[in-house]
Amino acid sequence: MTDDMTRYSAGEIEAKWQEVWNKAKVFQSEGASDKPKYYVLEMFPYPSGRIHMGHVRNYTLGDVIARHKMATGHNVLHPMGWDAFGLAAENAAMDKGIHPGEWTYQNIKDMKSQMKPLGFSLDWSREIATCHPEYYRHQQAMFIDMLEAGLIYRKNAVVNWDPVDMTVLANEQVIDGKGWRSGAEVEKRELTQWFFKISDFSEDLLEALDGLDDWPAKVRLMQENWIGKSRGIEIPFHRTDGGEPIVCYSTRPDTMRGASFLAISPEHPVSRALAEDNADLAAFIAETRKMDTTEAAMEKAEKKGIDTGITVKHPVEADKELPVWVGNFVLMDYGTGAVFGCPAHDQRDLDFARKYGLEARNAFYLPGDEVEVGNEALVPAKSEPVVFIDHFAGIKDVTSQEAIDATIDWFEEKGLGTGQVKYRLRDWGLSRQRYWGCPIPVVHCETCGVVPEKKENLPIRLPDNVSFDQPGNPLDRHDAWRQCECPKCGESGVRETDTMDTFVDSSWYFVRFTAPRAETPTDAAEAAYWMNVDQYIGGVEHAILHLLYSRFFARAMQITGHLPQSAVEPFDALFTQGMVTHAIYENAERKAEGGRPIYHYPEEVEEKGGDVIVKETRERVKVIPSAKMSKSKNNVVDPVNIIEQFGADTARWFVLSDSPPERDVEWTAAGAEAAHKHLTRVHRIVSDIASSDETASQEADELLLKEMHKTIHDVSGGVESFGFNAAIAKLYAFSNTLSRSKAGSAAKRQSAAALVQLMAPMTPHLSEELWAMLGHDGLVTTAPWPVADEAMLVDDQITMPIQINGKRRAEISVPKDMDKAEVEKIALSEDAVIRALDGATPKKVIVVPGRIVNVVI
RNA sequence: GCCCGCGUGGUGGAAUGGUAGACACAGAGGACUUAAAAUCCUUAGGCUGAAAAGCCGUGCCGGUUCGAGUCCGGCCGCGGGUACCA
Numbered sequence: 001m002t003d004d005m006t007r008y009s010a011g012e013i014e015a016k017w018q019e020v021w022n023k024a025k026v027f028q029s030e031g032a033s034d035k036p037k038y039y040v041l042e043m044f045p046y047p048s049g050r051i052h053m054g055h056v057r058n059y060t061l062g063d064v065i066a067r068h069k070m071a072t073g074h075n076v077l078h079p080m081g082w083d084a085f086g087l088a089a090e091n092a093a094m095d096k097g098i099h100p101g102e103w104t105y106q107n108i109k110d111m112k113s114q115m116k117p118l119g120f121s122l123d124w125s126r127e128i129a130t131c132h133p134e135y136y137r138h139q140q141a142m143f144i145d146m147l148e149a150g151l152i153y154r155k156n157a158v159v160n161w162d163p164v165d166m167t168v169l170a171n172e173q174v175i176d177g178k179g180w181r182s183g184a185e186v187e188k189r190e191l192t193q194w195f196f197k198i199s200d201f202s203e204d205l206l207e208a209l210d211g212l213d214d215w216p217a218k219v220r221l222m223q224e225n226w227i228g229k230s231r232g233i234e235i236p237f238h239r240t241d242g243g244e245p246i247v248c249y250s251t252r253p254d255t256m257r258g259a260s261f262l263a264i265s266p267e268h269p270v271s272r273a274l275a276e277d278n279a280d281l282a283a284f285i286a287e288t289r290k291m292d293t294t295e296a297a298m299e300k301a302e303k304k305g306i307d308t309g310i311t312v313k314h315p316v317e318a319d320k321e322l323p324v325w326v327g328n329f330v331l332m333d334y335g336t337g338a339v340f341g342c343p344a345h346d347q348r349d350l351d352f353a354r355k356y357g358l359e360a361r362n363a364f365y366l367p368g369d370e371v372e373v374g375n376e377a378l379v380p381a382k383s384e385p386v387v388f389i390d391h392f393a394g395i396k397d398v399t400s401q402e403a404i405d406a407t408i409d410w411f412e413e414k415g416l417g418t419g420q421v422k423y424r425l426r427d428w429g430l431s432r433q434r435y436w437g438c439p440i441p442v443v444h445c446e447t448c449g450v451v452p453e454k455k456e457n458l459p460i461r462l463p464d465n466v467s468f469d470q471p472g473n474p475l476d477r478h479d480a481w482r483q484c485e486c487p488k489c490g491e492s493g494v495r496e497t498d499t500m501d502t503f504v505d506s507s508w509y510f511v512r513f514t515a516p517r518a519e520t521p522t523d524a525a526e527a528a529y530w531m532n533v534d535q536y537i538g539g540v541e542h543a544i545l546h547l548l549y550s551r552f553f554a555r556a557m558q559i560t561g562h563l564p565q566s567a568v569e570p571f572d573a574l575f576t577q578g579m580v581t582h583a584i585y586e587n588a589e590r591k592a593e594g595g596r597p598i599y600h601y602p603e604e605v606e607e608k609g610g611d612v613i614v615k616e617t618r619e620r621v622k623v624i625p626s627a628k629m630s631k632s633k634n635n636v637v638d639p640v641n642i643i644e645q646f647g648a649d650t651a652r653w654f655v656l657s658d659s660p661p662e663r664d665v666e667w668t669a670a671g672a673e674a675a676h677k678h679l680t681r682v683h684r685i686v687s688d689i690a691s692s693d694e695t696a697s698q699e700a701d702e703l704l705l706k707e708m709h710k711t712i713h714d715v716s717g718g719v720e721s722f723g724f725n726a727a728i729a730k731l732y733a734f735s736n737t738l739s740r741s742k743a744g745s746a747a748k749r750q751s752a753a754a755l756v757q758l759m760a761p762m763t764p765h766l767s768e769e770l771w772a773m774l775g776h777d778g779l780v781t782t783a784p785w786p787v788a789d790e791a792m793l794v795d796d797q798i799t800m801p802i803q804i805n806g807k808r809r810a811e812i813s814v815p816k817d818m819d820k821a822e823v824e825k826i827a828l829s830e831d832a833v834i835r836a837l838d839g840a841t842p843k844k845v846i847v848v849p850g851r852i853v854n855v856v857i
Numbered sequence: 858g859c860c861c862g863c864g865u866g867g868u869g870g871a872a873u874g875g876u877a878g879a880c881a882c883a884g885a886g887g888a889c890u891u892a893a894a895a896u897c898c899u900u901a902g903g904c905u906g907a908a909a910a911g912c913c914g915u916g917c918c919g920g921u922u923c924g925a926g927u928c929c930g931g932c933c934g935c936g937g938g939u940a941c942c943a
Contacts, residue, residue: 043943045943046942046943048943083943086942086943087941087942087943088942088943159941160941168941169941170941170942171939171940171941171942172941172942172943173941173942174941218861218862219861221860221861222860222861222862222938225859225860225861226860226938226939226940228860293940293941294939294940294941295858295859295939295940296858296859296938296939298858299858299859299939300858301858329858348858425940426940428940429940429941431941432941433941434941501941502941502942502943503940503941503943506943539937539943540861540862540937540938541937541938541943542938542943543861543937543938544860544861544938544939544940545938545939545940545943546943548940578862578863578936578937579936579937581936657869657880657881658869658870658881658882659869659870660870660871662862663862663863663870664862664863664936664937665869671868671869671881671882673882674881674882674883675881677895678881680895681896684896725869725870725871725880726870726871726872726879726880728880728881729870729871729879729880729881730879730880731880732880732881733879733880736880799876800876801875801876802876803875803876803923803924805923805924806875806922806923806924806925807924808875808876811876843923844923845923846875846923846924848875848924851875852875852876852924853875854875854923854924855923856923856924
């Protein structure tokens with residue numbers, strides 16, 4: 001029955017019901033309410049101009065939660081906004097000559113119009129954009145408060161410097177050590193920059209992870225490792241030339257016997273001092289500065305060093321002297337910028353020692369395995385017992401951890417070192433030498449120094465009349481904007497031209513959503529009511545930086561009075577969705593200017609005889625499978641086509657159905673059509689039921705209703721635990737049951753209504769249509785969520801598999817409460833069991849009630 | 858390099874330590890149709906076998922357990938993060 005009256009026409013249905021929702025303002029959150037509040041938030045998007053499948057997945061997940069919470073009687077806040085500052089806008093400005101602001105606002109408009117048809121239950125009345133002065137003026141106010149509270153300071157830090165373009169480069173803009181536009185070798189350069197004192201909160205940020213029960217364990221673990229608490233010791237090594245001792249930090253002082261050299265950072269004061277009259281050393285240091293600033297690049301680079309010529313005394317063995325080397329692998333930012341090398345028990349030190357002919361001597365060996373050091377360092381787990389050789393504190397058979405503790409105690413007792421707890425977490429550098437960001441509201445005055453702006457002068461607006469015809473920060477060359485009055489003495493000063501890292505913008509937007517038009521950064525009452533975010537949803541790629549910065553910012557906002565005490569952890573529950581991936585198509589025959597690879601869009605290539613080629617040029621293409629969808633790699637699938645072809649409900653159903661949401665999913669076009677077929681089928685099944693009128697046997701009715709209650713139970717459970725794909729599988733199964741059921745129309749209508757309601761968070765438009773078709777008055781969106789009847793969930797008779805030695809050989813059907821002995825008896829009388837036993841008695845019979853029987857022979 | 862994940866049929870995937878492959882996609886066969894589309898029904902991990910049935914099987918190697926996709930140890934491969942992409 002597929003005539004015109006009952007055909008599923010997504011386009012018409014979706015437009016109609018969106019209009020109904022909008023008119024009724026069903027998605028605008030209430031103020032004070034008797035209902036419990038629920039704040040569900042998806043990570044807000046960067047306005048690139050096109051939504052992609054990752055967005056659709058993210059917002060659909062959030063929307064299902066929001067709609068389900070609405071149906072279960074919550075006052076729901078579900079806002080949306082734009083993370084609107086960033087690098088891409090400046091690139092567009094340079095490439096296309098458009099102002100970053102114009103480009104960004106156009107993109108917001110475009111993306112919004114692409115999102116609207118998806119029918120998300122968003123409260124658009126709260127929309128914010130971080131690039132809007134009405135947003136960033138509050139950020140500037142908080143900056144001033146945090147500066148005055150001592151949470152922000154200035155220090156020198158290195159950046160990637162492009163010597164040809166004369167500009168600072170982001171790590172992403174450095175490709176194989178070269179500037180992405182100029183192709184010039186990138187250098188490190190030191191600048192004075194602004195920092196948040198996040199490291200002051202290391203311990204708190206670490207400890208509070210324990211309370212985040214509804215965060216994924218992996219994210220807590222990643223943050224724990226990122227903060228990187230370690231207990232170690234600072235040991236001064238005395239120079240034989242009488243100079244200032246060099247202080248090393250070590251977490252493995254138990255390996256001291258094996259120490260054979262000291263390695264100090266190229267940026268260490270001693271290195272710098274020695275370089276002044278050591279040309280080789282100066283050249284070595286200069287060489288290490290020609291590397292990008294990423295940790296990965298530094299760690300992967302070949303470990304190199306140079307002997308400084310100075311030596312230090314071993315702190316324990318009086319007659320032993322150690323050479324001091326400068327090593328490119330020693331970070332000035334961590335510990336003291338100096339380490340002692342113990343080749344026997346550290347692989348990196350061993351490689352270094354072998355390369356430069358340094359000694360390798362064991363501090364301990366494994367019990368019963370006393371061997372010389374080969375090419376592999378002996379690094380046992382800290383809990384593993386080892387045997388120490390001539391340990392100065394007299395310990396011998398202990399674990400490494402016990403030895404570390406004993407050694408630290410011994411050093412402290414003798415006054416040879418100081419136990420220290422250190423964290424890997426570094427302060428958050430927020431300065432960016434770029435135009436399209438929130439201006440840092442300070443003035444440099446010759447007499448007063450660095451002075452924060454007066455709050456009444458905020459916002460310090462970005463000037464509009466800037467040009468991008470040359471690289472570098474346009475603010476630097478905008479004299480009219482830079483010239484200003486010193487807020488303190490009134491004489492002339494110059495504005496800070498650094499803008500803020502966009503992570504600052506995204507570290508508090510979730511609080512701004514609670515009072516998006518407030519005259520102060522936050523509204524105490526609204527923040528107290530809505531915070532914390534009950535459920536935060538976003539990509540796992542944000543597991544560390546964004547989430548850690550937000551956790552810090554909540555603390556900083558609390559100290560400066562912008563957040564109530566209760567909101568110290570901003571996100572009660574976190575869900576990290578997997579990415580939507582897609583193959584990348586890289587041109588294998590041609591490169592762009594400057595050696596950059598050329599990437600092709602999926603629709604530009606085709607498969608031909610096992611090879612993939614560019615349709616137009618017939619060039620061969622290298623296929624890089626399942627990579628994060630990224631605008632710069634052109635491997636982005638446009639959901640707009642799918643919505644136009646099949647409708648929003650199909651797109652929503654599809655992104656939820658196939659993969660568990662925490663897992664990455666490789667996008668393929670085939671699935672969307674299947675999703676649409678199914679929705680068409682549901683439309684047909686329910687239409688038929690709505691227009692039929694039959695009675696049937698009570699048995700058939702009961703069977704169907706029992707299945708209905710099971711489905712309500714399972715789907716509700718699935719929706720509450722992000723098991724959407726499994727929930728959808730149950731809905732498929734129930735549609736099949738319903739369409740084949742011989743039940744009467746009353747039972748069928750009841751079941752159809754349940755099906756429609758259970759689908760509503762996922763396919764809200766179709767559900768509204770069918771809900772109305774079944775004769776319901778109100779909206780399914782606001783109808784109370786169905787509740788399963790517990791009594792209907794249990795089966796009296798259950799099937800139990802019979803295993804023989806752990807392999808399934810038969811199954812029996814027994815009443816659910818049958819006692820163990822009885823079950824065992826029935827199991828042993830099964831043919832397959834008798835055959836396998838062949839007259840013998842079983843060694844053991846394990847009966848797990850309600851589950852399984854295992855006969856051990 | 859380091860930290861964190863992931864790996865199951867042709868494909869997406871399901872499975873509180875308890876019947877591996879639910880539910881789908883693609884496939885094969887059939888019904889309906891003049892035909893096609895749509896729809897409905899059947900089938901389907903691999904190997905052997907006519908069947909009954911048996912053997913193998915969750916990246917690889919090993920362990921714990923009556924029982925392991927699931928827990929533990931060691932590998933391999935892929936992905937994310939690595940502090941200036943967001």
